[in-house]
Amino acid sequence: MANCNNCCSVDEQKNHSHEGHDHDHEHNNSKVLLGASLAIFFAGIFIQYGLKSSWFVENQTIRLIWFAVSYILVAFSVWKEAFKLAKRFDFFNEFSLMGIATLGAFIIGEYPEGVAVMLFYTVGEMFQEAAVNKAKGNIKALLDVRPDTAHVLRNGNFETIKPHDVAIGETIQVKVGEKVPLDGMMISDKGSFNTAALTGESKPSTYKTGETVLAGMLNLENVIEIQTTKKFEDSSIAKILQMVQEAASRKAPTELFIRKFAKIYTPIVFFLATALVIIPYFFVDNYDFNDWLYRGLVFLVVSCPCALVISVPLGYFGGIGAASRNGILVKGSNFLDLIAKVNTVVMDKTGTMTEGVFEVQKIETTLPEPEFLNLVSALEKQSTHPIAKAIVEHHPSGLKAVEVEEISGKGLKGNVDGKIVLAGNTKLLDHFSIEYPQEIHDIVESIVVVSVDGQYAGYITIADKIKEDAQQAIQRMKSLGVTKTIMLSGDKNTITQKVAKEVGVDEAFGGLLPEGKVEKVEALKKDPTQLVAFVGDGINDAPVLALSDVGIAMGGLGSDAAIETADVVIQTDQPSKIATAMKIGHETKKIVIQNIVLALGVKTIVLLLGAEGIANMWEAIFADVGVALLAILNAVRIQRMKFHT
Numbered sequence: 001m002a003n004c005n006n007c008c009s010v011d012e013q014k015n016h017s018h019e020g021h022d023h024d025h026e027h028n029n030s031k032v033l034l035g036a037s038l039a040i041f042f043a044g045i046f047i048q049y050g051l052k053s054s055w056f057v058e059n060q061t062i063r064l065i066w067f068a069v070s071y072i073l074v075a076f077s078v079w080k081e082a083f084k085l086a087k088r089f090d091f092f093n094e095f096s097l098m099g100i101a102t103l104g105a106f107i108i109g110e111y112p113e114g115v116a117v118m119l120f121y122t123v124g125e126m127f128q129e130a131a132v133n134k135a136k137g138n139i140k141a142l143l144d145v146r147p148d149t150a151h152v153l154r155n156g157n158f159e160t161i162k163p164h165d166v167a168i169g170e171t172i173q174v175k176v177g178e179k180v181p182l183d184g185m186m187i188s189d190k191g192s193f194n195t196a197a198l199t200g201e202s203k204p205s206t207y208k209t210g211e212t213v214l215a216g217m218l219n220l221e222n223v224i225e226i227q228t229t230k231k232f233e234d235s236s237i238a239k240i241l242q243m244v245q246e247a248a249s250r251k252a253p254t255e256l257f258i259r260k261f262a263k264i265y266t267p268i269v270f271f272l273a274t275a276l277v278i279i280p281y282f283f284v285d286n287y288d289f290n291d292w293l294y295r296g297l298v299f300l301v302v303s304c305p306c307a308l309v310i311s312v313p314l315g316y317f318g319g320i321g322a323a324s325r326n327g328i329l330v331k332g333s334n335f336l337d338l339i340a341k342v343n344t345v346v347m348d349k350t351g352t353m354t355e356g357v358f359e360v361q362k363i364e365t366t367l368p369e370p371e372f373l374n375l376v377s378a379l380e381k382q383s384t385h386p387i388a389k390a391i392v393e394h395h396p397s398g399l400k401a402v403e404v405e406e407i408s409g410k411g412l413k414g415n416v417d418g419k420i421v422l423a424g425n426t427k428l429l430d431h432f433s434i435e436y437p438q439e440i441h442d443i444v445e446s447i448v449v450v451s452v453d454g455q456y457a458g459y460i461t462i463a464d465k466i467k468e469d470a471q472q473a474i475q476r477m478k479s480l481g482v483t484k485t486i487m488l489s490g491d492k493n494t495i496t497q498k499v500a501k502e503v504g505v506d507e508a509f510g511g512l513l514p515e516g517k518v519e520k521v522e523a524l525k526k527d528p529t530q531l532v533a534f535v536g537d538g539i540n541d542a543p544v545l546a547l548s549d550v551g552i553a554m555g556g557l558g559s560d561a562a563i564e565t566a567d568v569v570i571q572t573d574q575p576s577k578i579a580t581a582m583k584i585g586h587e588t589k590k591i592v593i594q595n596i597v598l599a600l601g602v603k604t605i606v607l608l609l610g611a612e613g614i615a616n617m618w619e620a621i622f623a624d625v626g627v628a629l630l631a632i633l634n635a636v637r638i639q640r641m642k643f644h645t
Contacts, residue, residue, distance in 0.1 A: 037074040079099050082096040097300055097303070098121050102117050116621060123625070151174070173226075174224050187227055190209070193205050193213065204220055276611055311628070314635040329555070331567050335567040344484045345532075349488075353487065362445075362460070367458065374395070374397045376460065391462070421451070428449070429451055469574050469576035470503040480586065546565045551568070583643055595634055595635060602623050
C-alpha cells in the first residue's frame with residue numbers, strides 16, 4: 001500500500017517539499033471525489049431501498065449509470081495504482097484485488113455492492129493514512145526542535161548565521177525562548193532550560209558555568225552565552241534525528257514475516273478465488289456461473305491483506321513513538337521485539353546506577369583541617385580524575401603544587417608550599433614505606449590517603465550518590481520477567497558490592513577492566529536461554545554494548561561512543577526508563593499479536609462462509625475494511641498509553 005512505505009529522511013523531505021505540496025493537493029482532491037462518490041452512492045441506496053422508485057429499481061441502465069459514476073469517482077486512483085504496479089510486473093496486490101472484485105460485482109449486476117467495496121476500502125485507506133501520520137507525529141515534531149539560526153560572536157558583534165556554519169570553539173548567544181543551536185559549554189553564570197525535546201522531561205533543568213548544554217534545549221531565562229564544543233552535524237539533536245530516521249529501516253522479524261507473507265499470500269488467494277469459480281463447474285449438478293462468480297468475488301474482497309500489512313508496522317511505529325515520548329530512543333522495531341524478551345540485565349555502576357558525580361563524604365586528619373585540605377587540593381588540581389575534581393570542588397586551594405609526579409595506579413606526589421605531599425591509595429604509601437592505620441583497609445568508600453613530609457596525615461573518603469530511581473528500576477525489571485540482574489564495575493569490589501546490595505542487584509563484580517566486562521557478558525551469552533541487555537554510559541562500555549543482545553546507553557551524560565553503539569538510548573539517564581522501554585516492548589508485541597490473530601481469525605471464518613455461499617459482499621467488506629480499522633484502532637492504542645517512570 002502507498003502508506004506502508006518508509007518515510008523518507010528529513011533532508012529528503014525538505015528537498016522534495018514541492019512534491020509534498022503536490023501530494024497534499026492530490027490528497028485534498030481525493031477527499032472531494034470520495035465525498036461526491038459517497039453522496040451519489042447513498043442517494044442511490046435511498047432511492048432503491050428507501051423510496052423504491054420504479055423508474056430507478058426497474059431500469060437497469062439508469063441504475064448502472066448512477067452507480068458507475070459513483071464507482072469511477074472513487075475507483076480511479078485504485079485502478080491507477082494497479083496499472084502502475086502492473087507495469088513493474090506486480091500483478092498481485094491489494095489494488096488489483098479490489099479492482100477485479102468490484103468490476104466482477106458490476107458484471108453480475110451487483111452495482112451497490114461493487115461501489116460499497118471500493119468506497120469502504122478507500123475510507124479505510126484514509127483512516128490508515130491518518131493513523132500512520134499520527135504515529136509519525138513524534139518524529140516529525142523533532143524537525144521543529146532543530147534550530148534554524150545561531151547568533152555567533154565575530155569581530156566584536158553577534159552575527160546570525162546557519163548552525164552548520166558555526167565552528168568549534170566559537171561563542172554563541174541564545175536569547176530567552178530560543179533553542180540552543182549547537183552543543184557547547186556554558187560561559188554565563190547559569191541558565192534554565194526546557195529539555196523535553198531531548199529527554200521527554202518537561203521539568204526545567206539548571207546549568208551552571210562550565211557545564212555542557214545540548215542543541216535542542218529551550219532557553220527559559222536570561223540571555224546566555226555558550227562556547228561550542230561540536231559541529232552541528234555532530235550535535236545531540238542531529239544524532240537523535242538520524243537515529244529516529246534510521247529506526248524505520250530496521251524491521252522486527254514479525255514485520256518482515258508479514259511483508260513476505262503478503263507477497264506469497266495475495267497471489268495464492270487470486271488462484272483460489274479463480275478455482276472457486278471454475279472447479280465447481282465439473283462437480284456441481286445445478287452449477288450457476290453468477291452464483292459461483294459472486295462467491296469468488298467475496299473470497300477476493302475478504303482475502304485482502306490490508307489489516308495485516310498496515311497494522312503490524314503501525315504497531316511497531318507506535319511503539320517507537322511512545323518510547324521517544326518517554327525520552328527513550330529505540331533504533332528499530334527489531335530492538336522493541338528483543339527488549340521485550342530480555343531476561344538478563346547487566347549494568348555498569350558509575351553513571352548508570354549512580355550519579356557519576358563524586359562528593360567528599362568524610363575527612364580524617366592529624367593536621368588542622370584547613371591546612372590539610374589546602375595541601376591536598378593544591379596537589380589534586382594537577383589531576384583530571386573525578387575524585388580529584390571532587391576534592392578541589394569541595395575545598396579550592398590558593399596554594400600551588402610543583403614537581404608533581406604521577407605514580408601509575410597509585411596516586412600523586414608533589415611539592416606544596418615546601419612540603420612533600422603524597423595523595424592516593426594505600427599502595428602509594430606502601431610504595432614509599434609510610435606507615436598508616438590498618439583499619440583504613442576496612443573502609444568501603446573510595447578513599448584518598450595522604451602523607452605530608454613522610455608522615456601519615458589523614459584521609460578523605462569520596463562517594464558516588466546512587467540514583468533516586470535505581471532501586472525502583474531493578475524491582476520493575478524483575479516484575480517484567482527479568483530473572484537475573486548483574487552489576488559490573490571498574491570501581492573497587494567493596495564499593496560495587498555495597499551499591500549492588502542497596503539497589504537490589506542479584507550479582508556484582510568490581511575491579512574489572514573493559515575486557516573483563518566483555519568476558520563476563522560473553523560467558524552469559526554462551527547460555528542460549530539467556531537474552532542479555534547491557535546498560536552503560538562510558539567509552540569503555542562500547543564493546544560490551546555492541547556484544548550484548550540489546551545495548552542500552554545512558555544518553556544524557558553518556559559518551560558518544562556508547563550512544564552510537566547502543567540499540568536503545570535513555571535520554572534522561574534514569575535507570576527506571578530501562579523498565580519503561582521493556583514495558584513498551586511488551587505492549588507493542590502484545591498489540592501486534594492481537595492484530596495478527598484478529599485479522600487472520602475473522603478472514604478465515606468469512607472466507608469459509610463465502611466459499612459456502614453463506615457470506616455475502618457486505619460481510620466481506622466488514623472482514624476486510626472493518627477488521628483493518630479495528631486493527632488500526634488497536635495499534636494506535638499504544639500511543640495513548642501512560643508508562644510509569
